[in-house]
Amino acid sequence: MDNFTFYSPTKFVFGSNTESQCGSLVKEFGGTKVLIVYGGGSVVRSGLLDKIKQSLSASSINYSELGGIVPNPKDDKVYEGIDICRNEKVDFVLAVGGGSAIDTAKAIAAGVPYDGDFWDFFSGKASVQKALPVATVLTIAAAGSEGSGNTVITKVDGMLKRGAGSDCLRPVFSILNPQLTVTLPAYQTACGAADIMAHVFERYFTNTRDVEITDRLCEAVLLTMINEVPKVIKHPDNYQARANIMWAGMVAHNNTVGVGRSHDWNSHGIEHELSALYDCAHGAGLAVIMPAWMTYVKNHDIMRFAQAAVRIWGCEMDFQNPENTAIEGITRFKNFLSSIGLPVTFKELGAKEEDIPLLVKNFGIGNGKTGGFVPLGKDDIEAIYRLAL
Known part of the structure; x- marks a missing residue:
């Protein structure tokens, strides 16, 4: 830590x-x-x-x-x-x-x-x-x-x-x-949930070692979201589920779950260009970008992605090939986002493949790199947008 x-x-x-x-x-x-x-x-x-x-x-x-x-x-x-x-x-x-x-x-x-x-x-x-x-x-x-x-x-x-x-x-x-929050449309509720989960994942995927306490706090917030969000999508007036989600949203981003460890934030930056250009909901854009980013960077620390798959998504660890476990975890995340009514591809979001060069340009890093887990250049960012197609 x-x-x-x-x-x-x-x-x-x-x-x-x-x-x-x-x-x-x-x-x-x-x-x-x-x-x-x-x-x-x-x-x-x-x-x-x-x-x-x-x-x-x-x-x-x-x-x-x-x-x-x-x-x-x-x-x-x-x-x-x-x-x-x-x-x-x-x-x-x-x-x-x-x-x-x-x-x-x-x-x-x-x-x-x-x-x-x-x-x-x-x-x-x-x-x-x-x-x-x-x-x-x-x-x-x-x-x-x-x-x-x-x-x-x-x-x-x-x-x-x-x-x-x-x-x-x-x-x-x-x-x-x-x-x-009980009168929020289901789509807005789901977009908010994706943003909350993204705030945690931006902290969870870290290069800092021996951060068991904040790993577990991150996992607790994510498990809460996985458990409570479907409840309020089905029953919007469920006060107790709304209460748990509201406090999870605060904990996710006041940095309680992020102290003592490096963060990434590339997914947020990549998404910002989508919501700036298309005026889509930030959470909807994150639902498209986060699984694509995970897929692109997973091999940087395959065991961390496998850990997430096991602890958060309930996958079985494949000790012979942990990449299989990591991929299954990413797939379950994407399926969860889809199940609560969120887009998970450019097409579903209304984004266009021909706009990718503009999105990369507006990201504004030139020939530099950005990010705390895996530093990414403009070619990497373009690749992630294309994975999201």
């Missing part, structure tokens, strides 16, 4: 009706003027947004609003939010929704005190050193942004999807009420 520092300051308030505590929590963390960032749609129709406004007003917290956040959130809304915060002296950003609202809120929070263009954080020109406090009211278990310091935004000019991160972007509090 590698040396590590683990910092996870978020206060999690979990359970039914916890959104009613929003106002008192904002006050607890020093907020006096809040920007509420949300998408619209169900947040408005369900009455959740009004409930949050009432909670803020009851605690004498003033607020402004920024609605209309879309999946694969765009930079234009970030610029709009930064302007609102500066003009209206906002000192706290509250995201209501899923990963898109939360990521937008984080980017706004980072951009307000920064003298330059917030995109500098996403292009690698600058790092986030300070930000307004951010909090969340989560409505979909998926991105894990409610517990992480990460944010992903798409730049409309060029449709570049990039990430940034800093511990000062970790939410100061996150309200997690599983009841808010």
